[in-house]
Amino acid sequence: MSTILIIDDDDxxxxxxxxxxxxxxxxxxxxxxxEAGLNLMKSITPDLxxxxxxxxxxxxLETFRRIHAIEPKLPVIIMTAxxxxxxxxxxxxxxxxxxxxxxxxxxxxxxxxxxxxxxxRFMRSPVDVNATPDNVSRExxxxxxxxxxxxxxxxxxxxxTDATVLIRGESGTGKELVARAIYQHSLRAEKPFLVINCVxxxxxxxxxxxxxxxxxxxxxxxxxxxxxxxxxDGGTVFLDEIGDMPSSIQAKVLRLLQEKSIERLGGRGTISxxxxxxAATNRNLEKALSEGRFxxxxxxxxxxxxxxxxxxxxxxxxxxxxxxxxxxxxxxxFGMENPGITEEAISALNGYSWPGNVREIGNTLHKALxxxxxxxxxxxxxxxxxxxxxxxxxxxxxxxxxxxTKWAHEALSSKDTVNLFDSCMDRFAAILIRxxxxxxxxxxxxxAKLLDLSRPTLHSKIEKFGLxxxxxxxxxxxxx
Numbered sequence: 001m002s003t004i005l006i007i008d009d010d011d012x013x014x015x016x017x018x019x020x021x022x023x024x025x026x027x028x029x030x031x032x033x034x035e036a037g038l039n040l041m042k043s044i045t046p047d048l049x050x051x052x053x054x055x056x057x058x059x060x061l062e063t064f065r066r067i068h069a070i071e072p073k074l075p076v077i078i079m080t081a082x083x084x085x086x087x088x089x090x091x092x093x094x095x096x097x098x099x100x101x102x103x104x105x106x107x108x109x110x111x112x113x114x115x116x117x118x119x120x121r122f123m124r125s126p127v128d129v130n131a132t133p134d135n136v137s138r139e140x141x142x143x144x145x146x147x148x149x150x151x152x153x154x155x156x157x158x159x160x161t162d163a164t165v166l167i168r169g170e171s172g173t174g175k176e177l178v179a180r181a182i183y184q185h186s187l188r189a190e191k192p193f194l195v196i197n198c199v200x201x202x203x204x205x206x207x208x209x210x211x212x213x214x215x216x217x218x219x220x221x222x223x224x225x226x227x228x229x230x231x232x233d234g235g236t237v238f239l240d241e242i243g244d245m246p247s248s249i250q251a252k253v254l255r256l257l258q259e260k261s262i263e264r265l266g267g268r269g270t271i272s273x274x275x276x277x278x279a280a281t282n283r284n285l286e287k288a289l290s291e292g293r294f295x296x297x298x299x300x301x302x303x304x305x306x307x308x309x310x311x312x313x314x315x316x317x318x319x320x321x322x323x324x325x326x327x328x329x330x331x332x333x334f335g336m337e338n339p340g341i342t343e344e345a346i347s348a349l350n351g352y353s354w355p356g357n358v359r360e361i362g363n364t365l366h367k368a369l370x371x372x373x374x375x376x377x378x379x380x381x382x383x384x385x386x387x388x389x390x391x392x393x394x395x396x397x398x399x400x401x402x403x404x405t406k407w408a409h410e411a412l413s414s415k416d417t418v419n420l421f422d423s424c425m426d427r428f429a430a431i432l433i434r435x436x437x438x439x440x441x442x443x444x445x446x447x448a449k450l451l452d453l454s455r456p457t458l459h460s461k462i463e464k465f466g467l468x469x470x471x472x473x474x475x476x477x478x479x480x
Contacts, residue, residue, distance in 0.1 A: 426465065
């Protein structure tokens with residue numbers, strides 16, 4: 001459970017906000033002043049600080065400086081009224097994760113909190129390279145095959161340099177872990193590490209998220225905002241799924257790599273930035289080049305160093321090691337003894353092609369332990385997952401598939417076939433998300449984990465599908 005420290009002298013906001021975050025599944029402490037917050041940090045270790053800029057005694061900026069000196073990798077979100085926006089921008093340039101204006105939108109704030117907690121985990125949780133089953137580190141790259149040995153060597157060679165790195169590999173091969181390992185072994189390891197998923201952020205928001213904007217740059221731009229690139233000055237930015245980046249933004253990333261400068265949306269001057277870029281993609285960039293979907297000049301700028309992660313089917317010798325590792329890790333997650341696994345189950349796992357790669361084998365063993373009855377994991381515990389079926393009776397699965405097939409047939413037979421695929425997928429996604437929220441009592445953090453989605457992605461889909469869930473807090477006080 002993540003711990004959040006709120007520092008704000010507004011008693012009503014602090015109590016309401018604390019109750020809201022507690023209902024979202026967080027452990028929450030609060031303090032009415034900077035001095036009290038710093039004293040509290042002597043006895044607790046928060047994963048995130050939410051800090052108001054206008055405080056009695058020590059102001060928010062000085063409080064941030066003290067927090068940053070104690071723990072530079074601790075993410076801090078600034079809350080500010082319009083009158084102190086420039087101060088919040090200054091704090092962001094000094095290393096604060098983000099700032100949000102009062103009064104704030106609750107879903108937006110919850111999304112930023114989840115992003116900040118994730119960024120904090122990325123910066124502070126070491127990635128164990130070439131881990132063994134005896135080490136059940138939550139973050140580990142596992143494998144002893146020659147292809148993986150080549151990956152470890154490449155990480156070791158490129159980490160202490162400032163070279164741009166392109167990580168290539170299929171989904172589930174561990175590209176993000178490699179990016180984090182490079183960061184954590186780099187000379188920038190004490191500076192920010194920010195992740196931008198180029199697919200998860202809508203195209204119309206991605207540019208402003210990366211480069212920021214000036215007041216008045218577009219409708220609703222009521223204040224200046226610092227982008228993630230500028231915010232990570234001195235550190236590392238990981239551009240995940242860069243093969244899906246819109247061409248209009250590719251040109252700005254190229255300029256960043258060539259000139260080490262950016263321009264905010266609506267800005268007239270350039271801003272010098274010092275960031276290292278690590279990018280990753282599961283796309284065939286060469287095909288995208290030939291089809292005009294990816295810039296050739298950016299392609300060559302990115303692939304200064306390329307690390308290619310092998311799919312699991314090309315390193316089958318690592319499967320037994322991965323089985324041991326994920327069994328031990330999942331057992332530790334559940335607080336239980338490692339039950340072991342039968343030879344028949346190992347044979348079933350070795351005989352599967354693993355299209356989802358390492359991520360899929362981890363999820364399969366995690367699910368197997370959920371339905372395991374205490375003894376060693378058996379082939380029966382494994383086969384439902386790798387055959388694409390849910391645990392349960394065959395009759396139930398057949399009935400469910402028949403119902404879905406009937407629904408699909410009716411949709412295809414209807415006269416309204418405009419955007420049929422997207423509308424059907426959206427309808428099914430809305431049902432799935434609604435059920436996850438029902439199962440978790442409306443707790444979005446738990447629902448996101450259940451769905452294996454990031455919190456911001458879940459929020460965006462809830463908004464997209466118009467799903468409404470009541471919370472005991474209907475609003476927060478207006479700005480001071």
